[in-house]
Amino acid sequence: MRALLTRLEQAAVLDRAGDRLQRGVLAVLRPQRVRDVLHGVWLGHPLHPALVQLPVGAWVSAAILDLLPGQRRAATALVGVGTAAALPAALSGLNDWASLAREQRRVGMVHAIANGVGVLLYGGSLAARLAGLHAVGRTLGFAGLSAVSGGAFLGGHLAYKQASAVNHGIPELRQLSDGWYAVADLAALPERTLHTRRIDEVSVLVYRNGDQVSVLLDRCAHQGGPLGEGELVTVRGRDCVVCPWHGSTFQLGDGRVVHGPAANDQQVLPTRVVGGVLQTRLP
Template sequence: MARQMISRLEQTAELDAVSDRLQGVVQRVVKSRRLQDLLHGTWLGHPLHPALVQLPVGAFVSAAVLDALPGQHKPATTLIAVGMAGAAPAIAAGYVDWSALSRHQRRVGLVHAAANTVALGLYAGSLAARLSGRRGLGKLLGYAGLSAAGAGAYLGGHLSFEQGAQMNHGSSEVLRLPEDWAEIGEVAALPEGKPTVRTIGDVRVLLYRLGDDVTAMVERCGHQGGPLGEGEVTGTGGEACVVCPWHGSTFRLRDGYVMHGPASGDQSTLRTRIRDGMLSVATP
């Protein structure tokens, strides 16, 4: 039943009107590239949103446990207040990540956000009831909020692990490459200071040559799988970067280091070896 509901949700085009408008709002509000990188977790090398949700989730679950015990009203109330405060940065990071997803992913993400909004509303009501002395109502609303948050978490898990949102799409490409050294061709045939694409089996690899040094990275962008080989190159020499043509993730060509999001991790790179003027690559 749950799988069928999720499948229908992914195909519900009626959500696109709301999703597209909300995406535009998020992108207009969060214009700063520095703020975007902060919320994506680019500086951390890991998506920030999953880390931030640990505080509100932990606080809400702990409050539910304390509510089941006698004489724990005050600490449970404190935990709900802490959880609501901790939800704010998690929401901000989540919306920025969501705004850079594909349309079918954003459909699920929209309902995920709606479920969590309902949960926060219930927790706000729970906190108000507790502070006014209506403990029974406060507990009831708290458990209802936890149920709504659980539904939101289920959708968030589907979004991440089934639809691949904020996962490194380049890492799976590495697994498809041979473990032994695979010969690419003559180093002299590679243009100096300009990325080029070669194929090993059916995996596209982006090569960048600086003198006698060659960097090899997976050509499929780790964010959403965009073709880096078609991206714009900015900068020169060791600071040259390639910009993904799909969502603008920017990676330094000499080592795959992520400079700007929405990608939050470095681009997957390969080992390189040059013998007798011939370049070979191998998995890390």
């Protein structure tokens, strides 16, 4: 299985179709507001893994009911609910997929294909049940559950092995020990300019606006891009930084994500000034 997954990650043959699909997704979901909603920016958490709970839960419950006598009506209702709920889950997943690295998109494509086959099988299962062909409906339902289970396995590989939709900045915190760290002389920090400093082996982004000074992890939460090389912008009256890699935008004052593809806030570190020296520590 390990060898098979490694070959899938390295399957460059998928890139031609993947690149076309990526361009299509980005073209259809062009408004930034739509993409932010589907990423889960408003929630502060990736939306796709939250949405998949409903179809998967409904389908697993339907499979259990299919093994019990006298539960045809309830099982049919659950298959219908799961199939309908799969559509927004798939849309949010495609939106996230379009912002991933190429080797992640390869696995993601097969993940999407497996789930797509599962949805088609469940659609057929629902049609068969409504037509009174419950034996056929059950068979198609179990086949659909097998397909989406394979897709879920690949989704777990994307998250846990390939670090898709996780906060890439957080591992930096594990390199810091407790205590305060000197960052810079406060008087030497120009205002409204992005600065990077290192504390131990961790790069941090320092931003000063008058008496307000913020220290954030420099690695972008989305894919680890260097925020210190990003663009300083103003969004709704607040100073923000735009990641140079994929355009994720964060408020510099509190790290809150403003625009995706990041759905997690950027980690902000506590600060204090002692003897004119800016210090920071672990949250």
